[in-house]
Amino acid sequence: MTDVVAEGGAAEGAVAEDIAVEITGLKKSFGPLDVLKGIDLQVRRGEVVCVIGPSGSGKSTLLRCVNLLEEPSGGKIVVDGVELTDPDVDIDRARTRIGMVFQGFNLFSHLNVLNNLTVAQRKVLKRDQKQAEEIALRNLERVGLSEKVDAMPAQLSGGQQQRVAIARALSMDPDVMLFDEPTSALDPELVGDVLAVMRQLADEGMTMLVVTHEMQFAREVADKVLFMDGGYVVEQGPAEQVIGAPQQERTKTFLSRVL
Ligand code: ADP
Ligand code: MG
Numbered sequence: 429m430t431d432v433v434a435e436g437g438a439a440e441g442a443v444a445e446d447i448a449v450e451i452t453g454l455k456k457s458f459g460p461l462d463v464l465k466g467i468d469l470q471v472r473r474g475e476v477v478c479v480i481g482p483s484g485s486g487k488s489t490l491l492r493c494v495n496l497l498e499e500p501s502g503g504k505i506v507v508d509g510v511e512l513t514d515p516d517v518d519i520d521r522a523r524t525r526i527g528m529v530f531q532g533f534n535l536f537s538h539l540n541v542l543n544n545l546t547v548a549q550r551k552v553l554k555r556d557q558k559q560a561e562e563i564a565l566r567n568l569e570r571v572g573l574s575e576k577v578d579a580m581p582a583q584l585s586g587g588q589q590q591r592v593a594i595a596r597a598l599s600m601d602p603d604v605m606l607f608d609e610p611t612s613a614l615d616p617e618l619v620g621d622v623l624a625v626m627r628q629l630a631d632e633g634m635t636m637l638v639v640t641h642e643m644q645f646a647r648e649v650a651d652k653v654l655f656m657d658g659g660y661v662v663e664q665g666p667a668e669q670v671i672g673a674p675q676q677e678r679t680k681t682f683l684s685r686v687l
Contacts, residue, residue: 445509446473447471448471448473448474448475448507448635449470449505449506449604450469450470450504450505451468451469451470451490451503451505451506452503453468453503454466454467454469454500454502454503454504455502456493456500456501462659463489464486464489464490464500464501464659465658467656467659467660468661469654469661469664471637473635474633474635475636475651476634476636476638476649476650476651476652477650477653478638478650478652478653478667479637479638479653479654480639480654480671480682480686481657482682485656485658486656487639487656488608488639491528491608494526494637495523495526497528500513507522507525508525508604510522520552524553524600526605527600527602527605527606528605528607529590529597529605529610530608530610531608531610531613533586533589533590535581535592535593536581537580539581540579541573541576541580541581541592542561542565542578544592545563545567545568545596545599546599548596548599549564549599549600553600553601560599564595564599565577567596568592570598570625570628571594571595572591572621572625573588573592576588586614590610590611590614591621591625594629604635605629605634606636606637607626607638607639607640609639609640609641610622610626610640611623611640619642623645626638626645627645627648627649630649643671643687646667647668647671651666651667652665653666653667653670655674655678657678657682662676662679663675663676671683671687
């Protein structure tokens with residue numbers, strides 16, 4: 429079924445257009461270490477998919493393959509109709525359509541907030557300064573940090589830095605946002621603000637692929653939850669099913685540790 433959609437031509441156009449990310453048989457090895465052993469995953473436009481699973485199960489590697497920070501060893505990744513695994517693809521161009529927010533705060537420490545948000549818009553998207561600033565301010569407002577436009581990253585809390593990182597990714601007009609444990613490095617009292625911004629993005633219809641340990645968030649926001657272990661997708665489905673009534677022993681064991 430998924431293969432049909434992925435390889436569908438014009439006849440399946442209506443269906444294919446609805447799919448933001450299509451991953452088929454994705455494999456990734458580091459030398460002898462097989463980290464991803466055949467991942468199939470579909471994210472529809474406007475859908476939030478949460479990826480859960482124990483440390484070392486390959487969650488970050490999966491996201492890094494979707495953003496081509498890692499080169500897949502096998503399989504196929506299609507984002508917004510562009511096959512990223514096609515050897516002839518323009519990787520830099522394809523990557524601008526994909527926003528990524530990491531666990532650590534990856535702001536440019538020597539640039540103030542405004543310039544953090546404008547630099548890639550100008551260099552990669554060739555927007556002029558005025559337009560880049562307008563877009564930056566709009567996205568800063570979206571994450572509730574308009575008043576921090578002139579601040580340096582070091583003057584912000586971890587939660588504020590992470591919200592700036594989200595605003596920076598949004599300023600590139602991504603089709604898809606990838607989040608890799610965006611709240612894991614935060615003090616507990618700062619987690620809620622970042623999750624609230626992500627929840628708002630979800631409500632606005634952003635397509636999101638989120639690796640998280642926040643089970644409450646996954647339960648409330650995710651359209652689909654995927655449990656990974658040992659490089660495989662062990663179980664996937666609606667949140668109330670995978671988190672609320674898991675079928676697989678490995679999923680049950682994992683959830684009993686984190687819930
Ligand atoms: P998770 O995010 O689920 O904790 P990762 O995707 O980070 O898991 O890692 C999965 C496995 O791949 C781990 O065993 C990790 O050590 C290994 N791994 C990840 N990146 C590399 C790399 N660049 N080189 C070698 N091994 C790696
Ligand atoms: Mg990880």
